Amino acid sequence: MRLGYRHIDTATAYFNEQEVGRAIKDSGIDRQQIWVTSKMWLQDYAYEDAKKAIDTSLNKLGLDYMDLYLLHQPYGEVDEAWKALEEAKAAGKIRSIGVSNMTPKIWNQWVPKFASMPSVNQVEYNPYFQQKELRQILMAAHVTLEAWAPLGQGNKSLFEETLLKNLATKYQKDIGQIILRFEHQEGVIVFPKSVHESRIQSNKDIFDFELTSDEMDAIRNLDQNGKGMHDPDAAGVAEMLLNAFDVHAND
Amino acid sequence: MTNTNIPTFKLNDGTDIPSFGFGTFQILLMVQPIKRLKMF
């Protein structure tokens, strides 16, 4: 917050909503100037549990509204949880609602059943995994893509790409800034994570230069047209996530 | 110098979202959340 960040991405499953809430309070910055995203974990998707989960997130964050609330994983009673999100939005508890980890297949399975269109789909996205098919679907529905792992979680080979190195030299930026600037120009929302103050500072310093359309095309060609690190369509993912932990174990 | 002039994108519900932010996901917390938290 001290370095100028005003948009924070958290989740029930990160076990840090309380800390995020405390940071917001301690910053002394007006609530209206801060964007807070959190996410519901899939164990809470049954309608009554979902309603409770929204209030639990609000309580932990110490807020009376969240700017964006997502269904973190697209499995289980997704339609019931979505209904709870729509109602919480109407009640003023959440400003915008969305989904996460929806592949084209999962999107087409659920979204046609929703009464309202999600505002965002937060998925894995970086120059190696550009989600070209999904982006077409989202663009047609006016849905914004949010990138998780915008830096490929620090993927070494991505940071060693000659193209990116050359652009970094040209613009006197670092590789992380070139990647994040590319994503920004693609219309993708990014929220890189770092525990290092110098990176937290530099990652944000991407609004004073612009990649040319040829350079954008060249980075588009780094796409590996494959699966990312996490494949939401893979068999067994829902069970694996559901059995990984209990987000309310310490409530 | 702190520059908070982060551009916004307009969502399909008309809301303006800052196009850049901070992620708080920690892999260690994801892998062993309960074990870690139960220690305290």
Ligand SMILES: NC(=O)c1ccc[n+]([C@@H]2O[C@H](COP(=O)([O-])OP(=O)(O)OC[C@H]3O[C@@H](n4cnc5c(N)ncnc54)[C@H](OP(=O)(O)O)[C@@H]3O)[C@@H](O)[C@H]2O)c1
């Ligand atoms: N919806 C979902 O299912 C989902 C899944 C994953 C993540 N997310 C969200 O998306 C956010 C971002 O994704 P992420 O944290 O997985 O990955 P990321 O932001 O792509 O990468 C973070 C990693 O890159 C390193 N890094 C940061 N800045 C760097 C730089 N300038 N140069 C080189 N390395 C750098 C960090 O190391 P240091 O910390 O050591 O600097 C960290 O290991 C998360 O924090 C979370 O809020 C959502």
